[in-house]
Amino acid sequence: MESxxxxxxxxxxxxxxxxxxxxIYRQSRWTRLTHWLWAISxxxxxxxxxxxxxxxxxxxxxxxxxxxxxxxxxxxxxxNSDAGPRGYTEIxxxxxxxxxxxxxxxxAGQETSRAFPxxxxxxxxxxxxxxxxxxxxxxxxxxxxxxxxxxxxxVNGHLRRDLAPRLDDLKRLPQDIVDHAKLKFHHxxxxxTLQKMAYGxxxxxxxxxxxxxGLAMSPSMNSxxxxxxxxxxxxxxxxxxxxxxxxxxxAFFVVHILMILAAGPxxxxxxxxxxxxxxxxxxxxxxxxxxxx
Amino acid sequence: MAKxxxxxxxFLTGASLGASGIMLSGCxxxxxxxxxxxxxxxxxxxANGLTYRAQRLLAGRDALAPxxxxxxxxxxxxxxxxxxxxxDTYKGxxxxxxxxxxxxxxxxxxxxxxxxxxxxxxMPSRTQITRHxxxxxxxxxxxxxxxPLSLVLDQxxxxxxxxxxxxxxxxxxxxxxxxxxxxxGSIDLIDARHPQTILAYGLNGxxxxxxxxxxxxxxxxxxxxxxxxxxLYKIELVDGFATVGGGRGGYWEDNGYxxxxxx
Numbered sequence: 185m186e187s188x189x190x191x192x193x194x195x196x197x198x199x200x201x202x203x204x205x206x207x208i209y210r211q212s213r214w215t216r217l218t219h220w221l222w223a224i225s226x227x228x229x230x231x232x233x234x235x236x237x238x239x240x241x242x243x244x245x246x247x248x249x250x251x252x253x254x255x256x257x258x259x260x261x262x263x264n265s266d267a268g269p270r271g272y273t274e275i276x277x278x279x280x281x282x283x284x285x286x287x288x289x290x291x292a293g294q295e296t297s298r299a300f301p302x303x304x305x306x307x308x309x310x311x312x313x314x315x316x317x318x319x320x321x322x323x324x325x326x327x328x329x330x331x332x333x334x335x336x337x338x339v340n341g342h343l344r345r346d347l348a349p350r351l352d353d354l355k356r357l358p359q360d361i362v363d364h365a366k367l368k369f370h371h372x373x374x375x376x377t378l379q380k381m382a383y384g385x386x387x388x389x390x391x392x393x394x395x396x397x398g399l400a401m402s403p404s405m406n407s408x409x410x411x412x413x414x415x416x417x418x419x420x421x422x423x424x425x426x427x428x429x430x431x432x433x434x435a436f437f438v439v440h441i442l443m444i445l446a447a448g449p450x451x452x453x454x455x456x457x458x459x460x461x462x463x464x465x466x467x468x469x470x471x472x473x474x475x476x477x
Numbered sequence: 478m479a480k481x482x483x484x485x486x487x488f489l490t491g492a493s494l495g496a497s498g499i500m501l502s503g504c505x506x507x508x509x510x511x512x513x514x515x516x517x518x519x520x521x522x523x524a525n526g527l528t529y530r531a532q533r534l535l536a537g538r539d540a541l542a543p544x545x546x547x548x549x550x551x552x553x554x555x556x557x558x559x560x561x562x563x564x565d566t567y568k569g570x571x572x573x574x575x576x577x578x579x580x581x582x583x584x585x586x587x588x589x590x591x592x593x594x595x596x597x598x599x600m601p602s603r604t605q606i607t608r609h610x611x612x613x614x615x616x617x618x619x620x621x622x623x624x625p626l627s628l629v630l631d632q633x634x635x636x637x638x639x640x641x642x643x644x645x646x647x648x649x650x651x652x653x654x655x656x657x658x659x660x661x662g663s664i665d666l667i668d669a670r671h672p673q674t675i676l677a678y679g680l681n682g683x684x685x686x687x688x689x690x691x692x693x694x695x696x697x698x699x700x701x702x703x704x705x706x707x708x709l710y711k712i713e714l715v716d717g718f719a720t721v722g723g724g725r726g727g728y729w730e731d732n733g734y735x736x737x738x739x740x
């Protein structure tokens with residue numbers, strides 16, 4: 185499969201520099217296709233998810249939501265003050281003024297009480313029903329894509345060759361952290377240790393946890409998998425984890441984009457669109473040679 | 478293979494055009510495409526059918542919703558939606574402590590019924606401590622007592638062509654140009670005959686309070702709160718939704734919620 189993909193793409197105009205030894209075919213079509221399907225799905229799931237959250241902008245720990253007692257650990261809301269309505273965000277009892285973004289936002293003079301602002305939700309106006317339609321549509325795309333990617337990556341060796349952690353990765357870790365901190369990037373065929381950890385963490389921890397906590401919130405799935413909420417600490421804890429994973433995925437996205445910009449956006453984008461990636465010229469100094477061994 | 482290449486390229490072009498469109502115009506970019514009945518929304522709604530079938534396949538007929546213990550009841554059941562119906566009919570029935578209230582069972586049945594509260598309470602009952610999950614995202618655990626809907630259906634003898642149970646309620650949920658809209662909603666016969674599906678008249682050991690749907694409300698424990706109508710007065714066995722409201726099977730469904738409501 186891999187060789188078919190290589191020869192096909194080699195006929196591409198982008199591969200005209202095929203005797204250029206630094207240009208390598210790095211990302212298979214499966215990696216590229218699933219990458220973009222995730223990008224689109226996660227975009228819509230995030231914005232529809234924030235809309236869904238707006239219907240009940242509180243997070244709780246436990247089986248249920250405390251109304252006569254408090255098990256709330258996170259809340260976004262609006263309150264009146266001497267200076268007019270203010271938006272606030274409360275995390276573990278600590279309250280922050282977030283007027284204009286969280287709790288109270290909108291065009292000047294037309295502010296409304298809403299947890300996440302209209303520019304961060306789909307639809308922009310309050311519509312829980314539509315957000316749910318969008319969220320579950322893309323939930324199917326995301327989950328299917330994850331399964332397709334896992335099968336394809338097992339078959340074409342992407343998992344074993346590029347993502348599986350090796351003893352070597354552990355040895356490289358300290359140097360890798362230093363290199364990233366200095367924004368010094370090595371363009372090799374292999375992922376570096378931090379990259380493996382980030383991609384592996386998203387694909388094997390965050391996305392599965394997102395799907396599991398999503399299912400745990402479904403009353404119908406609770407009848408099929410009653411142990412899920414017991415493991416997670418109750419339906420409302422599952423909802424809180426679902427939200428937390430969202431925050432981590434957004435953090436991953438921000439770092440991902442920053443790293444692409446720092447490492448060379450043209451080269452990085454080309455590799456995830458066409459598969460072809462320009463690596464560093466053969467090593468001149470011992471240090472680099474050792475690293476890409 | 479060649480075909481795949483072209484479609485992928487088109488897809489990527491479309492995706493990046495779409496993405497840049499979003500960047501330029503903010504997230505109201507999709508608003509016009511998302512109202513009930515519009516093309517894009519109808520397309521996305523296809524996934525609701527898939528979700529429904531997947532849940533049916535996995536959950537089967539009789540898988541039970543988790544039940545809890547007395548220790549898990551830590552607060553009164555939180556009411557939502559209409560909590561004090563302003564309808565004259567309802568207020569009249571309430572003034573008389575529902576002595577004149579009847580549950581009508583009509584539509585595709587061999588023997589239409591008209592049951593008083595006493596008649597319902599004299600039938601075998603089921604008590605269950607379950608978690609109420611609102612579509613908004615909150616949950617609340619409470620103890621519900623009521624008559625299994627399957628017993629009522631057996632007594633009325635459902636005709637073979639019936640496919641759904643339509644619930645008609647006494648409370649006005651909305652007003653339109655053509656008059657007041659009373660709450661309505663439906664479930665299919667599989668959920669209607671589920672062992673935990675009850676017509677509840679008791680909450681946490683006491684008669685069902687007005688704010689939670691007195692004198693009678695539905696409990697469908699594998700679905701979300703909007704699937705459990707309150708202030709019930711009529712159960713109609715139907716073979717489709719065309720004749721009721723906007724034809725999507727319930728008040729909230731007519732306003733864009735998915736019909737099954739299992740997730």
